[in-house]
Amino acid sequence: MQDRIIGHFGASIETKTHAAEELPPFIERAAQIMVNALLGGGKILTCGNGGSAGDAQHFSSELLNRFERERPSLPAIALTTDSSTVTSIANDYSYNEIFSKQIRALGNAGDVLLAISTSGNSANVVQAIQAAHERDMTVVALTGKDGGHMASLITRDDVEVRVPANVTARIQEVHLLVIHCLCDLIDCSLFGEE
Numbered sequence: 001m002q003d004r005i006i007g008h009f010g011a012s013i014e015t016k017t018h019a020a021e022e023l024p025p026f027i028e029r030a031a032q033i034m035v036n037a038l039l040g041g042g043k044i045l046t047c048g049n050g051g052s053a054g055d056a057q058h059f060s061s062e063l064l065n066r067f068e069r070e071r072p073s074l075p076a077i078a079l080t081t082d083s084s085t086v087t088s089i090a091n092d093y094s095y096n097e098i099f100s101k102q103i104r105a106l107g108n109a110g111d112v113l114l115a116i117s118t119s120g121n122s123a124n125v126v127q128a129i130q131a132a133h134e135r136d137m138t139v140v141a142l143t144g145k146d147g148g149h150m151a152s153l154i155t156r157d158d159v160e161v162r163v164p165a166n167v168t169a170r171i172q173e174v175h176l177l178v179i180h181c182l183c184d185l186i187d188c189s190l191f192g193e194e
């Protein structure tokens with residue numbers, strides 16, 4: 001069993017090493033998009049399924065509350081958390097619309113959608129990106145594998161941060177690191193380097 005544990009650690013380290021070689025320019029661009037939106041009075045909406053729902057909430061709470069330093073609250077909404085809304089949309093319409101319907105109500109031009117999917121193929125996240133574009137929002141997509149359907153929806157104003165890996169758990173582990181990089185870059189850009 002300890003060999004399995006050491007194997008997981010080794011695979012995670014290897015994925016992160018590979019990601020560190022490829023992802024910095026994309027993460028920098030994602031942070032710039034978010035900083036521009038926040039400076040312009042916009043907010044960040046987040047979504048994803050399963051572990052990625054947790055990641056979406058992790059990021060929004062770090063904006064709303066704090067990351068590593070004292071600073072004013074920043075505007076973000078996780079679209080995964082209102083169980084009455086999510087269950088009623090899934091029940092009355094379809095699970096694929098649980099995020100897109102909220103975006104049509106809450107999203108404004110200048111806001112950002114943080115869309116998280118390891119496969120890039122979750123239909124509700126794909127529809128969220130389509131709804132965000134209809135609302136003139138910019139999209140930051142965290143993906144993996146081959147980017148899936150989400151990759152084909154990314155415009156030149158958007159950015160896709162695609163983890164170079166095929167195992168869902170490894171991709172999620174890098175997504176969390178990317179989220180913490182984004183929090184750090186946002187804090188440094190808005191409130192100065194520490």
Ligand SMILES: O=C(CO)[C@@H](O)[C@H](O)[C@H](O)[C@H](O)COP(=O)(O)O
Pocket residue numbers: 049050051052116117118119120121122125168169172
């Ligand atoms: O956390 C895990 C697996 O590590 C799962 O809960 C996983 O997030 C779920 O199977 C998701 O539905 C996968 O969706 P996606 O990443 O392909 O969009």
Ligand SMILES: [Zn+2]
Pocket residue numbers: 051169172
């Ligand atoms: Zn997981």
